[in-house]
């Protein structure tokens with residue numbers, strides 16, 4: 182039974198439960214609503230929740246467990262001999278699933294009867310042809326063990342889904358019975374519903390946290406794997422980044438310092454551009470600009486935030502780089518070798534960050550109460566004195582937050598770096614030299630035909646982890662600053 | 672008591688006119704909030720503005736130091752002169768004007784700074800103190816005058832926003848007197864204060880009267896009678912009656928004034 186049907190059935194039970202629960206509660210006091218503990222709709226909602234939530238959770242759990250069990254059982258059916266030398270069990274299992282899907286579509290298209298799909302077949306070519314006719318994908322020739330496994334796979338999934346649907350409906354009915362039995366005037370339905378809402382909110386929060394945790398864990402395992410193959414001291418303190426390409430042998434230097442330096446340098450240039458411009462723009466927009474100017478200028482500025490970073494990358498590569506080269510290159514001051522440089526990427530990234538800083542700061546400055554400005558004007562302060570001494574200090578925690586957010590963006594930015602800063606990992610003070618960042622290197626280490634077990638590929642996870650720790654530290658620092666400031670002035 | 676105040680007022684300087692307002696109109700967009708108000712505010716005198724809520728007391732008060740300039744929809748018409756100078760004339764800098772005409776707002780609005788910095792704000796901006804010692808002196812004197820010194824002298828570095836509502840209001844009074852204005856506009860300065868602090872602020876007002884002109888908006892008839900020598904009664908944007916406080920409270924000429932002070936309209 183498709184999941185959609187199951188869902189609709191449970192929904193119908195919930196709806197019926199709602200109506201019954203509601204009317205039972207009302208009937209229990211002879212229709213006098215004032216004698217009920219909660220509003221009538223709460224009794225209905227209570228039943229609906231008890232129908233829906235357990236059945237839903239059960240279905241989710243079943244759907245998570247079933248593929249694991251089925252895969253394990255079917256995988257055991259395939260003898261070692263059936264796996265070709267250049268293949269693996271995983272690939273064969275993928276084929277099994279494909280054929281199972283192919284049988285499904287063949288049955289659906291009328292290419293074979295359900296019985297035919299279920300019973301063992303000897304004419305494998307015929308089966309292959311029938312599946313292909315139905316639009317199924319068959320990559321290699323179907324072998325007997327694989328077809329058997331596929332049929333078993335179908336059968337197990339079929340019974341599994343059937344049992345799941347039956348149990349889910351039973352659970353829904355049980356929930357309905359439980360909820361309806363409770364529906365009496367003195368049952369505290371309102372509090373129960375309240376508790377469920379809280380559980381829902383907690384669930385949402387935990388999903389967010391668990392996902393983060395999952396991401397970190399997946400990074401950690403690969404990072405540990407990397408450090409098993411490559412000494413941590415060399416990674417953290419190495420000043421040379423020179424990965425040899427995997428497969429070709431040779432040892433790699435995988436020192437993170439040049440990458441961190443590149444990340445840091447480009448971010449600093451970007452922030453040096455974005456923070457003053459963004460902040461001053463925000464001050465102008467919120468304190469000086471007339472309503473009309475503001476209503477035009479603010480959206481225009483925010484358009485900048487909507488431009489995809491790859492477009493900024495092109496802008497860096499095709500416009501800013503050559504422009505800088507003209508001024509600082511051989512024909513000018515002679516500091517710059519090529520268009521790709523820290524300066525190029527930093528400037529363009531700074532432009533990208535302006536709307537982040539300005540838009541957030543503008544909102545924060547606007548949130549400073551007018552009474553504070555009045556107080557300052559009332560003492561004979563000018564507008565700029567008021568802004569500098571009253572408005573900005575009051576808005577500072579938020580502005581620091583905005584700047585750190587921009588810094589996180591700068592550190593995580595990839596496209597602009599790839600196109601604007603070059604690919605050379607280098608420890609240099611000259612901002613007109615090409616450098617690269619952690620993120621850009623993560624991409625280049627994982628793309629291409631890298632072997633995922635080699636240190637050259639695994640280093641990407643170590644780099645990701647390093648970046649994660651750095652941004653985390655940045656955020657914690659931001660929180661700390663904001664808190665400290667708040668305590669002082671609230 | 673009312674009689675005492677009236678007697679005290681009599682002196683040579685006391686009759687000088689500080690503010691002369693003529694045919695003042697104030698509009699908030701289409702809302703005509705102040706209608707044809709003409710009034711002469713005397714120097715070295717406490718003037719009380721009374722009247723029911725929403726009658727325009729704050730609005731009129733704010734037009735005396737051009738605080739209404741900060742409200743985009745607000746328009747002030749008419750002639751307001753401070754010491755004979757039209758305050759709305761183009762050559763008058765509102766910033767200079769507000770340094771001379773200080774203001775305490777209806778709602779306490781301390782800056783998110785330390786208590787010390789709150790009070791030192793005006794003196795610093797206007798360069799009133801030469802050196803730290805002098806500034807310390809101004810801060811202490813102002814806090815004492817606002818009857819809050821004893822409560823905050825040990826925590827001048829603490830945030831002004833961390834004080835109680837009544838303490839915040841007195842801090843704002845200290846902040847306003849620290850700039851040594853010639854006129855002090857006080858919009859319900861005692862509405863958040865207990866009787867003791869109120870008495871202290873009233874004492875301060877009386878002291879300020881020796882050298883400045885004070886205008887106080889109040890909803891308390893007793894307070895108006897206690898501290899002021901002149902009283903102006905506003906009603907629906909009109910200045911209904913203006914005169915000696917004693918006269919207004921003992922024999923009001925207008926029936927609306929009488930109804931208000933006896934508690935029949937409000």
Ligand SMILES: Nc1ncnc2c1ncn2[C@@H]1O[C@H](COP(=O)(O)OP(=O)(O)OP(=O)(O)O)[C@@H](O)[C@H]1O
Pocket residue numbers: 699702704722723724725726727728729730731742777
């Ligand atoms: N910022 C503003 N924008 C628009 N209208 C305003 C504004 N401030 C005051 N008004 C209007 O002007 C009129 C007078 O208000 P005002 O604040 O002067 O009254 P008030 O006498 O001080 O009252 P209260 O005793 O309650 O403080 C009211 O009708 C009010 O709605």
Ligand SMILES: [Mg+2]
Pocket residue numbers: 728729730777858
């Ligand atoms: Mg008011």
